[in-house]
Amino acid sequence: MLSRSGRVLILYLTVGDPLITTNLIKSLYQSGVDMLEIGLPTAKPKYDGPVVKRSMLRASAHVQGIEEALENASKMTGGGKILFTYYEEALSYGVEELFSRAGGRFYTVLFPDLLIDYPDDLGRYLRLCDKYGFEPAFFVTTGFPHKLVKHLSSLEPAFIYLGLMLSTGVLLPISASRNIRLFRGLVGDVPLIVGFAVRSPEQVGSYVHAGADGVVVGSAFLRVLEEAADEDKRIRRACEFVAGLKKAVENHGNAPE
Amino acid sequence: MLSRSGRVLILYLTVGDPLITTNLIKSLYQSGVDMLEIGLPTAKPKYDGPVVKRSMLRASAHVQGIEEALENASKMTGGGKILFTYYEEALSYGVEELFSRAGGRFYTVLFPDLLIDYPDDLGRYLRLCDKYGFEPAFFVTTGFPHKLVKHLSSLEPAFIYLGLMLSTGVLLPISASRNIRLFRGLVGDVPLIVGFAVRSPEQVGSYVHAGADGVVVGSAFLRVLEEAADEDKRIRRACEFVAGLKKAVENHGNAPE
């Protein structure tokens, strides 16, 4: 579904966030979103910035527990879906339980803290992916050991997701493009998805230019939703926003550096 | 009278010192002393150690003024004579006056402080030597500028007298032989006389071996005189002492270093 040739645009959202409606989802896919990264609300948002935290707070008020959240998520149709949650959350729920409930409903399950806080559970993750029909995918940060990144790439995952910043939505003044170029070199042919604080077509353009096969946009998208007065405007603004990003994803060749 | 080939033994004494008698002088010359360096008593013994100072004190009590001292000195016969006095003393007496009175009575006049405290009077000294028939001779210390030593050597003096130590009679634990070798190299063919705290045949041997053309022995000789109970013993001991030194002067070839 993901490959080195086809650049993709992925949107992050929290399942249960009342700003996310079925109509919105449909419109998003239609405006060019290739995949949704669907986050489960959590009590411990390790790497989440203020905007995603707000979304999670909103969502928590509307969904009770993982079952309901997964149920809701499976109703989001129209394109690919990635399940996004902290491995710590999965542990407390039951990892295999989560896999079995999510099985068949998502392209993959991405645990941003898996390799950071539970590096020894990599094997278990791979086995469960196999068993429940997920393509494995890995979240890495710019600080990841190169050897490990290469090893992960050799496992032929669906993609490697590079978190460009320290937390979602918080743009730091760092050389993201240089980092993408460097990781591009490390992952070989594995699709490289980048995210955290991606907000503008300019960013998207240079990230794709630097070697990203896809970008994930979360906080900036959620903020568009927050700032719109009603659902109509939300859908319109969101689609405009998505269209701009999509164009940047595709026009990677002449993106400014 | 002095030359590079004939090694000489010179004794220092103070004119007027009651320990010095005509008999003694005669015996000294007979025992091998080549020359006497005859010091005038002074009130300011710049470079003199305790033994020479004592000798001067004894002498001061017996001779009044430079005239009498020179008179006495001229009575010391039997060999070569060097007049030794501070230039400062000469200045207060009258330098030309001194030269004119000493003229014809000494081989040369040696001022140890001339080049140190009155370096600008070198020309005057040379002129007066010329005028009153003295061979010029220079006192230098180990700390003298090499250029100056070479310049002095180029003036073809009777000899250059190297003061090995800081004051007469006080032996310092320094490499006198190495210093002599070095000065030997500087003075070229000018006879090199060394003195200050020379006391033993061993010293004399190594100094001559190192390149000295002659040695001056003062304090050690005076001490021999001081220590003898009466004139007979003084003469005997002094002659023995001199004989030992003389042998060392001549046997320079096999002197220990």
Add this chain to the structure above:
Amino acid sequence: MATLPNRWYNILPDLPKPLPPPRDPESFEEYSRIENLPKLFPAELLDQEISPQRYIEIPDAILEAYKSLGRPTPLIRAKRLEQLLNTPAQIFYKREDTNPTGSHKPNTALPQAYYAYKENSKYLVTETGAGQWGSAVALAASLFGLRCLVFMTRSSYLQKPYRRYLMSIYGAEVLPSPSGRTKPGSELLREDPEHPGSLGIAISEAVETVLGGEGYRYAVGSVMNFTLIHQSVIGLEAVKQMEEEGLTPDVVVACVGGGSNFAGIAFPMLGAKLSSGDFRHTRFVAVESSAAPRMTGGKYCYEFADTAGIMPMLKMYNVGRGYVPPPVHAAGLRYHGLAPAISLLLRERLVEPRAYSQEEAFEAARVFARAEGVLPAPETAHAVRYVIEEAVECRRRGRGEVILLCLSGHGLLDLQSYGEVLKL
């Protein structure tokens, strides 16, 4: 001959496991410490903080500053110490005390000042306890034409005036903290005009000042990854210098406060050990003060980087940011945590921990000073203690180890402390 490296080394790409990143508390607090980072630090530093680059080019201006302050620093064989201990071990020490403020701190203070200057910042702000870090910042600020503001705990301000004078001479404005300059400071001062202050309060005042005005940048002395990167000049030079000696260290030793001088000397070798065949048998020993036993008595978990809780949390060995260590003289070792990369390597048993008391350390410093001439800083003295014990162990076992010590600073401005502890 030893030459100054033209790039720093960053160990992140070579770590055996991913480094847990700095983060906000796992809560729904509105206040984000991560969001504050770009307001506190120059962009280049944040870039370095999480950089995937193994080597980072050192800008020419910093190279020049390094050079003018005495880099490369000498690597000295401690022959007389070896003789004194009658040990078959060969002991080397890398002298980070030769620069004007007498410790390794300028290695990172200089780039921090430089990047602030490049961003047209006007002020460099920091806090300091005994003044070792403050004087390095004051120096660096002065060299790059920045104004400097140092919040110094009031107790040190009054009792240890010498480094304060030095900072003033460098042109820094040194304020006793709590000061009337900031809101938190003013409040505390109102309650108690003689408030002795604390490092936590001083940090709050510094950070508040930076966040509250234009053109301010905050300087941090250790713990952050970029400080470890800057300190790598120590180890990069040492690697070459040991090569020139034709030797590979069997043990590399440094004291750890936040961990920057340890990382500085150890990481270039540890990184090589992790990524190539070099330094395969080299051990790396980090020495802490038993007054702040993070490694030997702490937990490995996320904790705030600073006692004030204004900076992000870091996953590190720590004794809790509220821990108040006994008032030992090695102020630089009284930190509650240990830089994340070192903590990870400690967890992975690639770094060995040791802890010594002040008395053990100061006695060792005396022995070292007598043998080698250099009086180590109280902090450094802890590492010296290990070196001596190891060398004595070598004698006992007849083992000819090569020991490499990071002499992180001298103790010339700590003679008061030495006088007290050694009862001189």
Add this chain to the structure above:
Amino acid sequence: MATLPNRWYNILPDLPKPLPPPRDPESFEEYSRIENLPKLFPAELLDQEISPQRYIEIPDAILEAYKSLGRPTPLIRAKRLEQLLNTPAQIFYKREDTNPTGSHKPNTALPQAYYAYKENSKYLVTETGAGQWGSAVALAASLFGLRCLVFMTRSSYLQKPYRRYLMSIYGAEVLPSPSGRTKPGSELLREDPEHPGSLGIAISEAVETVLGGEGYRYAVGSVMNFTLIHQSVIGLEAVKQMEEEGLTPDVVVACVGGGSNFAGIAFPMLGAKLSSGDFRHTRFVAVESSAAPRMTGGKYCYEFADTAGIMPMLKMYNVGRGYVPPPVHAAGLRYHGLAPAISLLLRERLVEPRAYSQEEAFEAARVFARAEGVLPAPETAHAVRYVIEEAVECRRRGRGEVILLCLSGHGLLDLQSYGEVLKL
């Protein structure tokens, strides 16, 4: 690259006139100070004192000690100072502060300790005022396994304890002078148990101790020719280092107490100027404290080398050994005379004199510290003052001189003084 010279330079053979030798007073006193010399000093030092050798080999053990304490020392271009002064002059400084005691003094303390050790002496004895010299001797003694006894003026002993602590750490026994250890000391103490002491008394006590026992040697910090010889390592290194820069200094500047650091940096070049065509246009500027104006207000005549009158007389510019300078902080410049060789060169106008007040010097030190990072010792600050004035003069005249400064020491242990004078 800079390398350590393997021989010292002795200027005597190159002087333009013979150097008046040390001597006893021109009187019939029985007591001979010349006779005492071999009881006070190791043979090798007396040999060097009046040596006709232009170069004197540095023994390996001393070379090693030099190396281990940081020789060759860095030569630094003071670029930021140049910028600050906006001067076309190029300013270089030779850092003699990088060794563990922070001044040039170990350059001679080490050989003095070494030769004493070679003679199987057991004790090295000296006196000290503020402690700069005492700590160099304590260090050197410690390195060569000698016991060390330092008589420290009681006022400094009490008011400036830090260098005393340092000496103690090095293992030296530091006695407040007047002490009960010697006859002259005991007598003074009986009269006044709080006697503040003086350098003269301390010297008497030190010399008395050396003359009164077996295995004692006296260490002297400056003035004697052998101290100038040992310090020549500074200039010999600097000559090579300037060569590497492709430059010849137009002005060489150093402060003068006894004159050893000035001679150290200047003589190798001055000697070359006198004996060859090199350094033909180089000027040599010696800077004194106006509190002890030997050069600018003294006489050129024989005077005792020491205030106690125990050592021989030297022909030198001096203000009389009884002169009590005002209590300025630059203790090292409060000497009543100036080394004979420098005095002679001053007389011959080959050395230019300058004098500055304490305030002028300290202000200059502040400027220097801000620009270059290194806080000069109060003594050094006097030379720094001249450098700054000269550089400003260069700007005024649009003249691009090359200025070379001997940074004889740092001021880290003089911060109390800086605090007072600069009102920090």
